[in-house]
Amino acid sequence: MRRYNPFYFIGQAFEGLFRNGVMSFASIAVLTSLLVVIGGFTLLVTNIDVNLDEFGLINQIVVFCDPNASDEQIATIGEAIGKLDNIESVQHVTKEEGLEQMKAEYDIYDDVDEANNPLPDSFVITYLENEKVPNLDYQLNQIEGIAKVNNRLDLATKIEGFKRGVMLVFVWFLVILGVVSIFIIINTIKLSVFSRRNEISIMQYVGATGWFISLPYIIEGAVIGIVSSVAAYFIEWYIYSYIEEMVITDLQMISILQFTDIRGYVFWGFVGLGIITGVLGSIISLARYLRQ
Amino acid sequence: MIDFVNVKKAYPNGTMALKGIDLHIDEGEFVFVCGPSGAGKSTLMKLLLREERISSGKLTVGEYDLSELSNVRVPYYRRELGVVFQDFRLFPKKTVFENVAFAMEVVGTPKSLIARRVPAILNTVNLNGKQDSFPNEISGGEQQRVALARALANNPKVIIADEPTGNIDPKMSLEIMSLLIKINKLGKTVIVVTHEKDLVDYYKQRVVMLDNGLIVEDRVGGMFNAQV
Numbered sequence: 001m002r003r004y005n006p007f008y009f010i011g012q013a014f015e016g017l018f019r020n021g022v023m024s025f026a027s028i029a030v031l032t033s034l035l036v037v038i039g040g041f042t043l044l045v046t047n048i049d050v051n052l053d054e055f056g057l058i059n060q061i062v063v064f065c066d067p068n069a070s071d072e073q074i075a076t077i078g079e080a081i082g083k084l085d086n087i088e089s090v091q092h093v094t095k096e097e098g099l100e101q102m103k104a105e106y107d108i109y110d111d112v113d114e115a116n117n118p119l120p121d122s123f124v125i126t127y128l129e130n131e132k133v134p135n136l137d138y139q140l141n142q143i144e145g146i147a148k149v150n151n152r153l154d155l156a157t158k159i160e161g162f163k164r165g166v167m168l169v170f171v172w173f174l175v176i177l178g179v180v181s182i183f184i185i186i187n188t189i190k191l192s193v194f195s196r197r198n199e200i201s202i203m204q205y206v207g208a209t210g211w212f213i214s215l216p217y218i219i220e221g222a223v224i225g226i227v228s229s230v231a232a233y234f235i236e237w238y239i240y241s242y243i244e245e246m247v248i249t250d251l252q253m254i255s256i257l258q259f260t261d262i263r264g265y266v267f268w269g270f271v272g273l274g275i276i277t278g279v280l281g282s283i284i285s286l287a288r289y290l291r292q
Numbered sequence: 293m294i295d296f297v298n299v300k301k302a303y304p305n306g307t308m309a310l311k312g313i314d315l316h317i318d319e320g321e322f323v324f325v326c327g328p329s330g331a332g333k334s335t336l337m338k339l340l341l342r343e344e345r346i347s348s349g350k351l352t353v354g355e356y357d358l359s360e361l362s363n364v365r366v367p368y369y370r371r372e373l374g375v376v377f378q379d380f381r382l383f384p385k386k387t388v389f390e391n392v393a394f395a396m397e398v399v400g401t402p403k404s405l406i407a408r409r410v411p412a413i414l415n416t417v418n419l420n421g422k423q424d425s426f427p428n429e430i431s432g433g434e435q436q437r438v439a440l441a442r443a444l445a446n447n448p449k450v451i452i453a454d455e456p457t458g459n460i461d462p463k464m465s466l467e468i469m470s471l472l473i474k475i476n477k478l479g480k481t482v483i484v485v486t487h488e489k490d491l492v493d494y495y496k497q498r499v500v501m502l503d504n505g506l507i508v509e510d511r512v513g514g515m516f517n518a519q520v
């Protein structure tokens with residue numbers, strides 16, 4: 001029966017980490033930066049999306065009917081909208097529903113009731129493509145009984161553009177930092193392997209398998225990944241709380257996710273990414289032994 | 293057991309280290325491999341260890357056909373061999389016991405078995421009492437005996453020693469050589485590369501003489517060939 005001692009592999013991994021302390025530290029520093037940047041951008045993009053959702057800016061047009069339109073006319077308007085191009089869904093918001101929504105959001109409307117409801121019926125249209133909105137806008141204006149088409153395309157496009165810009169910078173950062181991280185981890189592990197080349201050659205002579213030889217280094221890579229992800233988590237937490245505080249006090253119109261609500265995603269996301277990067281770096285530098 | 297059939301070995305730089313070796317070694321045989329420096333003795337050992345691959349011909353060891361052995365199976369093949377080098381190659385930070393035990397840990401031997409087997413092997417190579425010493429605290433001859441114990445740890449069928457006495461003084465050499473003979477008597481096939489004329493003559497075993505990549509003589513009964 002074969003039995004391997006797990007502490008052997010873990011012990012070897014830590015020995016390697018400390019033996020080449022400077023390189024290990026460099027790996028951890030770079031990987032931590034990578035994770036903080038990835039986390040930062042992801043949180044930024046997520047928050048932009050949350051705000052877009054909240055403002056109803058994502059692919060939505062609201063049309064208001066003539067306040068004097070009869071129920072029949074309104075039904076006709078709804079049908080007419082449904083027949084147009086580039087429409088994903090149409091939702092009818094009656095004047096009563098509209099009022100309820102208003103009341104829920106702003107308490108200054110408390111004294112308004114159904115009798116003196118100033119709101120017209122409206123339709124919330126979710127469309128498919130931004131490019132075709134001017135056309136849709138025009139067609140909506142042609143429908144009889146529609147008083148106003150609330151088209152926030154300009155703002156939506158601007159925010160979309162900003163988001164796209166952020167994503168572009170993000171992708172480049174990701175690529176560059178990712179390559180640098182993997183490169184440094186590869187070299188850290190190579191150094192670790194090199195300083196033990198004699199031991200490895202003895203292990204090969206006595207019949208150690210590639211996995212037996214490589215496992216300590218794979219664990220070493222994983223430990224680099226875990227340490228980096230924990231460090232990145234606390235750094236991200238600190239930075240995000242600072243921004244959160246700023247947004248809450250100075251930019252009340254913008255909503256921001258609370259870190260406490262997303263900490264789990266951040267933490268496990270970092271740990272996962274960190275381990276994958278660390279282990280990948282190890283495996284690349286060990287390919288020779290693993291094949292053998 | 294071991295069969296070389298017209299084995300040739302060319303190194304990537306073009307050196308023809310072995311130019312057509314035909315050699316058969318039976319299970320339980322003891323063979324000295326001798327010859328001048330550069331004759332190809334170490335290359336022959338490296339082929340047996342599958343550290344190098346043969347360029348042409350056929351080489352089989354037991355049930356293993358080394359010309360077809362895939363890389364992933366090499367570790368399992370190596371467990372059938374025990375190897376000793378001129379420079380001992382012990383772990384300096386491990387004790388004598390740990391050095392021997394390590395060879396067993398590497399192949400996943402249970403701890404209890406290691407604890408029982410290592411002292412027995414150290415006894416075979418006359419190293420009782422040294423098990424807690426570190427390599428730098430014992431003599432070259434003793435270090436080589438630790439290496440020999442490590443080679444025996446996984447109970448291999450074949451022991452390969454490339455100039456095992458090259459780095460130790462003559463008196464110690466005699467002890468190493470007599471241990472190799474003893475191990476052979478315990479049933480193992482033993483192949484020893486050596487330069488030591490006196491020892492070869494003394495033990496009167498089969499001698500394979502290599503020169504310039506070819507076997508020039510293969511006979512039983514010692515007598516280092518004076519012409520070479």
Ligand SMILES: Nc1ncnc2c1ncn2[C@@H]1O[C@H](COP(=O)(O)OP(=O)(O)O)[C@@H](O)[C@H]1O
Pocket residue numbers: 303304305307308309327328329330331332333334335336
């Ligand atoms: N890795 C190598 N690459 C190229 N040539 C080598 C290599 N190893 C050995 N040789 C050459 O092969 C020949 C045989 O070497 P070797 O087997 O070490 O001889 P021996 O052990 O009998 O002294 C020599 O000419 C040597 O220079």
Ligand SMILES: [Mg+2]
Pocket residue numbers: 333334335
């Ligand atoms: Mg040699």
